[in-house]
Amino acid sequence: xxxxxxxxxxxxxxxxxxxxxxxxxxxxxxxxxxxxxxxxxxxxxxxxxxxxxxxxxxxxxxxxxxxxxxxxx
Numbered sequence: 001x002x003x004x005x006x007x008x009x010x011x012x013x014x015x016x017x018x019x020x021x022x023x024x025x026x027x028x029x030x031x032x033x034x035x036x037x038x039x040x041x042x043x044x045x046x047x048x049x050x051x052x053x054x055x056x057x058x059x060x061x062x063x064x065x066x067x068x069x070x071x072x073x
Contacts, residue, residue: 033065033066034062034065034066037062037066040058040059040062040063041055041058041059041062042055043055043056
């Protein structure tokens, strides 16, 4: 009985191997960053210190790159 199931499975999967699927490359450039990452990352009080530090560091870079930081005026 196991042989029959194995034969059926192999025949079913063999049909998938012959299909050619066109691959479309994805081009993401740094200028797309602000559009893709629309909001800053957030953290929770339950997060670890290194996690919060990393998020704050990322958000500072986000502010510098995307120009959406706090107003200095």
